[in-house]
Each structure stands twice: as structure tokens, then as C-alpha cells.
Amino acid sequence: MQDFLLFAAVGFAAQIVDGALGMAFGVISSTLLLSLGTPPAVASASVHAAKVFTGTASGLSHLTHGNVRWSLFWPLALGGVIGGVVGGVFLTSVDGDQIKPWVLGWLALMGVIILVRSTREIRLRHVPIRGAAPLGLVGGFLDALGGGGWGPTVTTTLVSAGEPPRQAVGTGNAAEAVVAAAVSTTFIVALATGHWRDLEDLRQYGTSVAGLVTGGVIAAPLAARIARVLPVQPFSWLIGVLILLLAAIQLVGPLLGR
Structure with missing residues (x-):
């Protein structure tokens, strides 16, 4: 019960941040699970199982408030x-830690861009649709690898391109629920086909997932x-600061653990 x-x-704190700023539920939850010794693939599977429910609830809430484009x-x-x-x-086959520094570098760059723009008059515009599918492709891939790459990649890029922040967050969160369901299904298929053999490890974290949900x-x-x-302006500033903090924590953490 305590766990x-x-x-x-x-889960409550992470979703407040994620639902308001469009990121951090996966990063916060994954970081906690990994700190408890959870294998990376199990942590990602656990977080995505939780995000199917939290993402759906968040998406519906944003839809109610008119935040979904x-x-x-x-x-x-x-x-x-x-x-x-x-x-x-890929995650159930290969260790994805090798590309992590590159991902964090990209996120940090996006955070700097957002901070710079938030100090000026923000010119809002709708992001062209033609770039949305490739952005989702990259965000979905990174999210599956680390359990928390969708919001930092997708929401950050949308805001830095001029999409109104509340629509960037609402649309991103709604799409994330669909992505989480697909990733969770992928892990289930990998288990069923014997491609991934961490079922017993996954069962140990049922209470954790239920709490996060x-x-x-x-x-x-x-x-x-x-x-x-x-x-709009403080909203953009908060997103930029959060991105830089998350990138710094992820980069400095492993160095301190050595």
C-alpha cells in the first residue's frame, strides 16, 4: 500500500507538469523506476502502460477545454x-543508451530556442501539417526508447515553431495516448512471441503502474x-526551463553515479 x-x-505531480506543459510524465516516472533498479525495457513498458490511461484522461480533458487541433x-x-x-x-533488442546523449543535446537546444523566443514578442502561427508526421515519427521512436521522449521532442518543437502553447500541449498529449497504446501493444507482442523475456520483471511493477495511473x-x-x-509568454518560458532542467538531470545523473 505504501508503494x-x-x-x-x-503520478499526480508528474501529470500536473505533463498536462500543463506537455512533457515530463514519462521522464519523471522512468527516472524513478530506473533509480529502483528497473531494467530499461521494463521501465519503458511500465510507463507506457500507465500513459495509455493518463494520456487518454489528459487528451479528453484538453479536448474539453478546446486545446486540441x-x-x-x-x-x-x-x-x-x-x-x-x-x-x-529496437529497445527489446538493443541497448538504447548510446544515442541518449544526442537526444539530450537536441532537447537542450530546443529549450534554449524557446527561452530566447520567450524573451521577445511571440509570433504565434499554426505549424504546417506537412512536418507533423515526421515529427511524430521521431518523437514516437525516442519515446519508446526512454519512456519519456514524446513531450520533450514534440511539444518543444511545436512551441519553438510558433504553435500556440496550449494547442501544442493539448494536441501533443492527445496524440501521445495513441502512441502509448501502440508501444504497449509492441511490448505485449514481443512478450508473446518470446522476443522479449522480462515478463517476471514486469509483473513486479504492477503496483507501481497502478499508482502512476x-x-x-x-x-x-x-x-x-x-x-x-x-x-503565452510565461508558458513558453516554463517549457524552456523545464526542458533544460530535464536534460541537465539526465546528463549529470550518470556522472554523479560513477
Whole structure:
């Protein structure tokens, strides 16, 4: 029961941040699981199982508040599903840690770009649809590898390109639920076909996943409302700072552990 309440609290806090700023649920949850000694593939599978529920709740909440841009949702979701499936297969076969520094470098660059733009007058514009599917493809692949790459990649890129922040967050979160379902299905198929043999490890984290789901679902409506009322410029600044902090934590953590 104590573990359930701990992960419920983590899920609630992570979803408040994720639902309001469009990122961090996967990163926070994955980091906690990895710190407990969870294998990377098991951590990713656990977080994606949770995100099917939290992402759906978040997406519905954002839809209620008018934060979802449907013309952007469909290509993002389609590209994300393809990238997520490829990433899930890759993760169950190969260690993805080797590309992690490159991903973090890209995220840090996006954070700097957003911070620079947030100090100026922000010119909002809808992101062209033609770039949404490739963006979803990259975001889905990175998300499957680390359990938390969708929001930092997709939401950050959309905001840096000028998409209104609340629509970037709402559309990204809604598409993420579809991607999480695809990635979770990939892990299930890998287990069923014998391609992945960590079933016993996965069962050990059922309480953790249940806690993350419970806390995240409770927080989703509140987070969507926060995203709707936050002013554009401070909203963009918060996203930029969060990206840099997450990148720094992920880069410095392994160095401190040596």
C-alpha cells in the first residue's frame, strides 16, 4: 500500500507538469523506476502502460477545454505510432543508451530556442501539417526508447515553431495516448512471441503502474485547465526551463553515479 501511494503521488505531480506543459510524465516516472533498479525495457513498458490511461484522461480533458487541433493530431499520431513501434522493437533488442546523449543535446537546444523566443514578442502561427508526421515519427521512436521522449521532442518543437502553447500541449498529449497504446501493444507482442523475456520483471511493477495511473488520471483535468489559463509568454518560458532542467538531470545523473 505504501508503494502504491508513493507512485500515486509521483503520478499526480508528474501529470500536473505533463498536462500543463506537455512533457515530463514519462521522464519523471522512468527516472524513478530506473533509480529502483528497473531494467530499461521494463521501465519503458511500465510507463507506457500507465500513459495509455493518463494520456487518454489528459487528451479528453484538453479536448474539453478546446486545446486540441485535430488537423495536427492525426499526422502526429500516425507518425508517432510508426516510430513508437519501431522504437519498441529496437529497445527489446538493443541497448538504447548510446544515442541518449544526442537526444539530450537536441532537447537542450530546443529549450534554449524557446527561452530566447520567450524573451521577445511571440509570433504565434499554426505549424504546417506537412512536418507533423515526421515529427511524430521521431518523437514516437525516442519515446519508446526512454519512456519519456514524446513531450520533450514534440511539444518543444511545436512551441519553438510558433504553435500556440496550449494547442501544442493539448494536441501533443492527445496524440501521445495513441502512441502509448501502440508501444504497449509492441511490448505485449514481443512478450508473446518470446522476443522479449522480462515478463517476471514486469509483473513486479504492477503496483507501481497502478499508482502512476491513479495519480495521473486524477491530475489530468486540473492540468488541462492550467494549460488553458496560463499566459503565452510565461508558458513558453516554463517549457524552456523545464526542458533544460530535464536534460541537465539526465546528463549529470550518470556522472554523479560513477
